Amino acid sequence: xxxxxxxxxxxxxxxxxxxxxxxxxxxxxxxxxxxxxxxxxxxxxxxxxxxxxxxxxxxxxxxxxxxxxxxxxxxxxxxxxxxxxxxxxxxxxxxxxxxxxxxxxxxxxxxxxxxxxxxxxxxxxxxxxxxxxxxxxxxxxxxxxxxxxxxxxxxxxxxxxxxxxxxxxxxxxxxxxxxxxxxxxxxxxxxxxxxxxxxxxxxxxxxxxxxxxxxxxxxxxxxxxxxxxxxxxxxxxxxxxxxxxxxxxxxxxxxxxxxxxxxxxxxxxxxxxxxxxxxxxxxxxxxxxxxxxxxxxxxxxxxxxxxxxxxxxxxxxxxxxxxxxxxxxxxxxxxxxxxxxxxxxxxxxxxxxxxxxxxxxxxxxxxxxxxxxxxxxxxxxxxxxxxxxxxxxxxxxxxxxxxxxxxxxxxxxxxxxxxxxxxxx
Ligand code: BJ8
Numbered sequence: 001x002x003x004x005x006x007x008x009x010x011x012x013x014x015x016x017x018x019x020x021x022x023x024x025x026x027x028x029x030x031x032x033x034x035x036x037x038x039x040x041x042x043x044x045x046x047x048x049x050x051x052x053x054x055x056x057x058x059x060x061x062x063x064x065x066x067x068x069x070x071x072x073x074x075x076x077x078x079x080x081x082x083x084x085x086x087x088x089x090x091x092x093x094x095x096x097x098x099x100x101x102x103x104x105x106x107x108x109x110x111x112x113x114x115x116x117x118x119x120x121x122x123x124x125x126x127x128x129x130x131x132x133x134x135x136x137x138x139x140x141x142x143x144x145x146x147x148x149x150x151x152x153x154x155x156x157x158x159x160x161x162x163x164x165x166x167x168x169x170x171x172x173x174x175x176x177x178x179x180x181x182x183x184x185x186x187x188x189x190x191x192x193x194x195x196x197x198x199x200x201x202x203x204x205x206x207x208x209x210x211x212x213x214x215x216x217x218x219x220x221x222x223x224x225x226x227x228x229x230x231x232x233x234x235x236x237x238x239x240x241x242x243x244x245x246x247x248x249x250x251x252x253x254x255x256x257x258x259x260x261x262x263x264x265x266x267x268x269x270x271x272x273x274x275x276x277x278x279x280x281x282x283x284x285x286x287x288x289x290x291x292x293x294x295x296x297x298x299x300x301x302x303x304x305x306x307x308x309x310x311x312x313x314x315x316x317x318x319x320x321x322x323x324x325x326x327x328x329x330x331x332x333x334x335x336x337x338x339x340x341x342x343x344x345x346x347x348x349x350x351x352x353x354x355x356x357x358x359x360x361x362x363x364x365x366x367x368x369x370x371x372x373x374x375x376x377x378x379x380x381x382x383x384x385x386x387x388x389x390x391x392x393x394x395x396x397x398x399x400x401x402x403x404x405x406x407x408x409x410x411x412x413x414x415x416x417x418x419x420x421x422x423x424x425x
Contacts, residue, residue: 005056008063012135015128022101022129023055026290033296034234039272041231041265043258047238050246054289058245059131065091066135071194074136076121077144078316078342079167081335084187086206086248089196093132094244095121095139098288100405102127109154115374116405117288118151125158132245138163138193140186144346145379163189169346180336187332203331204323211320213248216255221314223262224306225364228271229279230262233305234295235272240312241289273304278424281364283309283357283387284372285380286316291405294372297414303421306364309357310372315342318356345379353383354390361396367424368397370417375404397423 009019030051050058062072071090073080076097085092100116101123109126110119124130133139141152142165156162166182168175191197220239223230239255246254269275280303282294287310295305309315321338325331343353361369369391373381381402388398399420403409 003056003060005060008060009055009131012059012131013128014131014134018102018127019055019129022099022127026099027052029290029292033292034238037232037234037272037299039270040235041258041261041272043254043261044231044235044238046254046258047235047242050242051238054245055131059135061247062091062093062132062135066137071137071190072132072135073138073140073190073193074132075140075142076148077140077142078311079142079144079339079344080140080165081183081186081339082210082248083203083206083321083331083335084183084198085190086209087198087202088187088190088194089202090137090190090194093136094288095133095136096124096130096288097121098241098291098405099123101129110151113376114147114151115285115377117285117374117377118147120288120405122151122155125155137161138190140165142167144344145377147376147378167346170348171340176336176340179340180332183332183336183339198328200326200328200331203328204325207321207323207331207334209248209252211323212252213243213255214317214320216252216259217243217317219259220255220262221307223259223266226266226271227279227365228269228273228275228277229304229306230265230271231258232272232295233280233282233299233308234292237287237292237295237305237308237312238289240308240317241287243317244312245289273299278303278368278421279306279364279366280304280421280424281307281309281357281361281366281369282313282372283360283369284384285374285377286311286313287372288312293403293405293407293410294370294401294413297410298370298417298421301414301418301421303417303424306366307360309353309360311342311344314360315344315353315356345383350383354386357387358390358394358396361391361394366396368399368420370420371398371400373400373402375402 074095082092097120105126106119106122143149322334371384384400391398
């Protein structure tokens with residue numbers, strides 16, 4: 001029997017009709033894109049369940065946590081340190097920004113030439129269809145790209161719990177100090193919200209919890225190096241997306257379980273696709289749930305995606321936080337060290353990202369790279385040309401795509417991706 005979550009959604013102030021419409025679209029898309037895949041690992045059943053309950057059971061869990069006095073913090077960026085949030089007895093969740101919603105109203109507040117990700121975050125707020133956003137006690141905005149930082153000025157007038165975190169855009173000793181100052185300020189704000197002071201014990205334990213979650217995802221990524229690839233890019237992308245929503249300990253356990261299964265599949269040479277299927281690395285803008293467009297187009301065109309150089313992927317998860325510190329101060333330094341390595345395109349210069357893409361293409365044995373740029377995303381679109389050049393130097397073909405969340409260009413995109421795959425063959 002399925003649970004009726006309507007009273008909970010009502011209590012959160014969701015627009016029930018709009019929310020129903022969203023869930024219908026999401027459910028149909030999931031069935032068409034995910035459940036139609038062949039040769040899926042059995043462990044994906046867990047993620048199918050998570051997705052079927054993404055606005056149901058998971059929200060119920062968050063509401064139960066709130067009833068027990070815990071706070072919920074929502075974020076739009078991988079620069080918001082989950083370690084600090086957990087250590088102050090709060091839960092961090094990613095906020096919905098992967099689908100178009102209420103676009104007409106959004107475009108009354110934001111220019112049309114704003115990227116889909118920012119527009120989507122506004123659409124979910126205006127349409128009152130994101131239970132994560134509505135249950136959050138604090139929403140963290142980060143001053144990253146120009147689009148986001150100006151959009152947060154507008155969002156600040158629409159919600160009463162926006163916390164804006166400043167971020168450096170260059171990497172020097174001075175800007176590292178700035179990041180540390182911002183993280184110390186954020187720690188104080190979270191402590192103030194929860195009434196719980198971060199201690200060396202709680203921070204150590206939080207570092208271990210988040211590291212375990214990242215290590216599980218590293219294990220999953222490493223298994224994608226096998227040929228035949230034991231898991232589709234779509235399924236691996238989903239695991240990377242669920243990373244932002246799920247209970248961390250349960251997520252870690254579920255990913256490790258699927259990795260056990262993938263190891264067996266590799267030994268038995270069972271793939272999600274046949275051996276020698278062209279292998280592609282995707283690099284660029286983050287693909288927030290339910291943005292499965294490029295993976296779906298690429299994998300139905302006859303290639304397999306073996307890695308994501310993205311914040312919903314390896315850019316976001318690649319480094320662990322050193323767990324050797326014994327004081328809060330030492331551990332905060334370790335957190336700063338870890339996040340300061342994230343090579344988002346808002347940084348200048350950002351040559352580390354080019355190096356990382358080349359390294360990933362080699363490590364995952366990718367024959368080609370698709371650079372995924374959202375329309376109007378200056379940082380990633382600007383960087384796509386140096387990325388292409390860096391890959392050319394290594395004789396790795398690169399296809400630069402620029403798209404949005406709509407499906408109007410799906411046919412054209414598919415034709416380009418098919419031609420690219422032919423070139424790889
Ligand atoms: S650390 S990538 S999650 S900022 S697509 S909103 S960049 S115009 S999302 Fe990001 Fe943090 Fe960086 Fe990662 Fe702007 Fe581009 Fe839109 Fe973007």
